[in-house]
Amino acid sequence: MDKLLSILSGLHPDIDFNSHDDLIGGGVLDSFDIVTIVADIDEAYGAAIPAEEIVPENFHSAAALFALIERLR
Amino acid sequence: MSFTSFEFAVFLAALFAAYYVAPPKHRWSLLLLGSLVFYWFSGFIIYVLATVVSTYGFSRLLEVKRSRWIAALWLVLHIGLLAAVKVPFFGLLMPLGISFYTFQSAGYILDVYRKKTAVERSPAKLALFVSFFPQLIQGPISRHGDLTKTLYSPNKLSSDNIAFGLRRILWGVFKKLVIADRLIAAVTLMSGDPEAFRGGYALLNILFYAVVLYADFTGGIDIAIGAARLFGVTVTENFNKPFTARSIAEYWRRWHITMGSWFRDYLFYPLSVGKPMRRFSRLSRKLLGNGFGKRLPVYIATIITWFATGLWHGASPNFIAWGLANGMVIILSQECQPLYKRFHARFAFGGSWWYHGFTVARTFILMGAIRSFDIYGGVGTTFRAVGSIFTPWRFPSLDLGVGGADGLVALLGVLLLVIAGRERPRRWFFALHPAGRLMLCLLLLCCILVFGVYGYGYDAGQFIYTRF
Numbered sequence: 001m002d003k004l005l006s007i008l009s010g011l012h013p014d015i016d017f018n019s020h021d022d023l024i025g026g027g028v029l030d031s032f033d034i035v036t037i038v039a040d041i042d043e044a045y046g047a048a049i050p051a052e053e054i055v056p057e058n059f060h061s062a063a064a065l066f067a068l069i070e071r072l073r
Numbered sequence: 074m075s076f077t078s079f080e081f082a083v084f085l086a087a088l089f090a091a092y093y094v095a096p097p098k099h100r101w102s103l104l105l106l107g108s109l110v111f112y113w114f115s116g117f118i119i120y121v122l123a124t125v126v127s128t129y130g131f132s133r134l135l136e137v138k139r140s141r142w143i144a145a146l147w148l149v150l151h152i153g154l155l156a157a158v159k160v161p162f163f164g165l166l167m168p169l170g171i172s173f174y175t176f177q178s179a180g181y182i183l184d185v186y187r188k189k190t191a192v193e194r195s196p197a198k199l200a201l202f203v204s205f206f207p208q209l210i211q212g213p214i215s216r217h218g219d220l221t222k223t224l225y226s227p228n229k230l231s232s233d234n235i236a237f238g239l240r241r242i243l244w245g246v247f248k249k250l251v252i253a254d255r256l257i258a259a260v261t262l263m264s265g266d267p268e269a270f271r272g273g274y275a276l277l278n279i280l281f282y283a284v285v286l287y288a289d290f291t292g293g294i295d296i297a298i299g300a301a302r303l304f305g306v307t308v309t310e311n312f313n314k315p316f317t318a319r320s321i322a323e324y325w326r327r328w329h330i331t332m333g334s335w336f337r338d339y340l341f342y343p344l345s346v347g348k349p350m351r352r353f354s355r356l357s358r359k360l361l362g363n364g365f366g367k368r369l370p371v372y373i374a375t376i377i378t379w380f381a382t383g384l385w386h387g388a389s390p391n392f393i394a395w396g397l398a399n400g401m402v403i404i405l406s407q408e409c410q411p412l413y414k415r416f417h418a419r420f421a422f423g424g425s426w427w428y429h430g431f432t433v434a435r436t437f438i439l440m441g442a443i444r445s446f447d448i449y450g451g452v453g454t455t456f457r458a459v460g461s462i463f464t465p466w467r468f469p470s471l472d473l474g475v476g477g478a479d480g481l482v483a484l485l486g487v488l489l490l491v492i493a494g495r496e497r498p499r500r501w502f503f504a505l506h507p508a509g510r511l512m513l514c515l516l517l518l519c520c521i522l523v524f525g526v527y528g529y530g531y532d533a534g535q536f537i538y539t540r541f
Binding site for chain 1: 187189338339342343345346347348350351352354355358363367368370371374
């Protein structure tokens with residue numbers, strides 16, 4: 001989870017990703033961030049997020065994203 | 074069989090009667106029979122049948138073995154066939170609606186591969202999904218999971234569905250016959266001779282085409298959605314007030330929605346997060362920094378997606394230019410975001426009604442300019458015609474065939490479209506007593522009978538989007 005948090009804070013240092021749970025609806029992450037996150041997760045965790053998992057529910061919060069990584073690994 | 078023909082009305086009435094007389098369990102099979110009859114009279118049925126057989130076979134194979142190669146082979150075969158009939162070089166006649174049912178079937182195959190929808194085990198039911206007649210020739214492009222919620226169910230006769238269906242059909246026929254077919258002769262005339270119809274005429278042509286395309290395409294979709302609802306089948310909406318969009322990106326979330334979301338889900342996302350792009354994203358950030366380096370991979374996916382969207386419309390330079398122009402404007406407006414932000418921080422009118430109006434008008438004009446690649450056909454001709462707008466205007470008196478009464482009817486028709494699109498008149502309409510609503514619908518029917526344009530030229534009543 002630490003690696004994920006560091007990827008996310010690298011993109012938006014001003015956001016507290018531990019508590020934020022509306023990253024998509026709240027307009028924190030845009031499509032550029034999503035593509036960047038997918039590329040970095042692939043490198044950090046060896047988990048390839050497929051296109052069909054690119055849905056808001058998986059990117060709402062760091063916890064949801066981490067659950068997705070766990071599921072894919 | 075055109076949606077606005079007398080034959081279609083008879084066909085629809087007969088199928089309607091047969092559907093509700095049949096035992097509920099077998100109702101869906103009448104829709105299949107109807108679809109085959111409809112296509113028999115409209116195009117080369119062999120292509121639809123081949124698509125059904127192959128899609129059925131491949132989806133059952135995917136059920137046994139979920140392999141990306143099986144899905145890829147289907148795509149190569151069918152997108153290849155689509156390309157072959159679209160490229161004039163091969164001299165094949167393009168079967169009606171092939172772009173639409175190929176894409177709908179491709180979505181099904183990919184959804185099966187992604188385990189997003191259940192595999193259809195009945196070949197007849199799959200045949201109905203691929204060939205469902207209201208959306209066979211110009212969309213919407215439905216998703217298997219959405220359409221099949223109501224497609225096979227034993228739908229009961231419901232006054233709500235009948236009222237909704239007939240109202241939508243009537244509204245669609247009004248848009249098509251009273252507005253689109255009234256103005257299209259002028260568009261054809263002006264587009265055919267851009268040297269004579271230059272300057273102000275070119276601008277008028279672009280404006281007319283926006284109205285014609287909107288009335289024609291949304292009218293056709295209204296009829297499709299209405300016809301499906303007569304049988305209790307709900308088809309996804311394809312438009313959401315496109316001319317209220319404030320940017321090109323927003324326009325494409327409102328216009329031909331099912332095509333846009335198809336390209337987004339099955340091309341743009343897979344491209345953006347696929348292995349090559351994941352590698353490229355890391356490289357690009359290393360070389361170009363976290364700003365542009367982060368955006369570049371998405372831009373590349375955007376350009377490829379728009380290139381493909383252009384090709385889908387036609388394998389010719391003008392549609393490729395059209396697609397690329399869309400992509401470029403979207404990217405450019407994204408790159409200008411910091412500029413906009415600074416501008417709005419400095420000047421506080423960002424939320425004012427007139428600035429809102431300005432952005433809507435700007436989008437309308439930009440889309441008009443992009444659309445002229447479609448109007449004029451050739452890329453060079455398009456640039457010359459659009460360029461002529463910025464030269465001194467002369468109005469030699471050329472007959473457009475829409476003078477006097479015709480022009481007035483078209484104008485009133487457009488006015489009615491604008492009014493009907495607004496929230497308050499809609500609420501007023503639906504608050505009326507059913508008898509009042511019926512009276513207004515009959516009035517609309519009278520308008521169609523009196524003011525409808527019947528049989529324009531040799532291509533009577535053909536819808537624009539059926540050529541894609």
